[in-house]
Amino acid sequence: MIVKFYKNLKVISCKKCNYNRKEKIEMDDIVKACLRIIHKAPEKEQAHSPEVLKAVAYHEAGHAIITALMPTQDKVHQISIIPRGRAGGYTLSLPQNDKSYSSKTEMLEEINSLLAGRVAEKLVLNDISTGASNDIQR
Secondary structure: HHHHHHHHHHHHHHHHHHHHHOOOOHHHHHHHHHHHHHOOOOOOOOOOHHHHHHHHHHHHHHHHHHHHHHHOOOOEEEEOOOOEOOOOOOOEEEEOOOOOOOOHHHHHHHHHHHHHHHHHHHHOOOOHHHHHHHHHHH
């Protein structure tokens, strides 16, 4: 599985580099390729209404704001409201270091961050959606 990931990473990075007429692959090309593999390509057939995109935007903003306020959580790297795979959007935090265990504080702060999307929807839109179902499972 890891070998396939690296092979895909190399191929997508090369294609991006070639498309942009660059002579060599840069770190930005690799990061974009990695995100494309992890989150899949955006779904072109899915056209979401402005109301759905607004709900997703508030949901992801809730995650991002609370994650930024939690001292033990990793910094937010990227936020997207573009549907990818089964996800309506995502908030991506990149780990600062490899964690093999978590403290109680870290786990509680992660729960706060995961539930913040649902709270943001309720506060701003006075309604909740199925967007938080994966957050609750995690």
